[in-house]
Amino acid sequence: MLNIDWTATWLQNLRDTGQTVQQSVSEGASVCQALNAASTAGCTGIRFVPQSALPPGMAYEQFIFERGIVPTRDNLHDFFNGLCWMRFPQTKQRLNQLQAAEIAAAGVTPLRGPVRDALTLFDENAALLSAPQPLWDALLARDWPLLFVGLRPLWREARLVLFGHALLEKLVYPRKPITAHVYRAQTAMNSIAELDAWAALSLSASTLAGKPFTPLPVLGVPGWWPDNEDFSFYDDRSVFRPPR
Known part of the structure; x- marks a missing residue:
């Protein structure tokens, strides 16, 4: 994992958990293992699994909605995604619910549409x-x-x-x-x-x-x-x- 400057002002809300997860990764854990070990968001029912758990052809957002698990790669992007799930569980779940509703209504198409674009943004x-x-x-x-x-x-x-x-x-x-x-x-x-x-x-x-x-x-x-x-x-x- 990269050397993250945890003294940065914008990381103050993620600092304690983020440092714990980063330390686990530096000791050999995968990002999903480290997130699960540090998770304090158990009330959401969300846990983290390797990206390989996502079936081919299945939408990422639909998979999370149906199974309550988040496919996670060993990279910085998914490291921060996991931290945000842990720090903002209700908002992340709401975004996922709205994504799933849009997928149910329109399917998975090359053009996401204004609502899914805004959700992703x-x-x-x-x-x-x-x-x-x-x-x-x-x-x-x-x-x-x-x-x-x-x-x-x-x-x-x-x-x-x-x-x-x-x-x-x-x-x-x-x-x-x-x-x-x-x-x-x-x-x-x-x-x-x-x-x-x-x-x-x-x-x-x-x-x-x-x-x-x-x-x-x-x-x-x-x-x-x-x-x-x-x-x-x-x-x-x-x-x-x-x-x-």
Whole structure:
């Protein structure tokens, strides 16, 4: 397993379990074995199995829905996917239920359709943001100087939690262009369990079909990356793009 910097701000909610799983893998366990050994999400009925358990031709999401087991490869992508299952079990199950419902209605086709596309985007790249209204307005307007410089002190009242496992995988090698698809959290975020329960209840096919996301270059968040203390960091218009 790669050398993950567990001191990174965006990993604080996964740190303890993630380090335990990583240590098991470094001692020779497969990713699925390490996840099962560390799992504290037994109430979900989910466990992890090798990717070879997925029958040829069967949709990954349908397999999880029907059998309550997650095919898992020995790579960083599935390592973070497993951690997210353990930390956000209700939200992950809700996404899987919605995927299975879409598959049952339309079958598995080359084109996933808007709902399955949005479900996949959420699963892979979402972040949950609770923030004062002025920050949210600036984010929606893509007014980056206002969001990150003018309103910088307000970020002390905000909380951003990364959910997407592909997003977490990309941040093992942090780069300025890495961008999350932000979903607004209408909850105080007093705990990850509370956030998980709220997100699971908030997600529906109709909500996701409306594309309720807005892009956020996550390394621009104050306190998340030392380079953004120099405000010229935000002058890069290839990353901090103005509205169309």
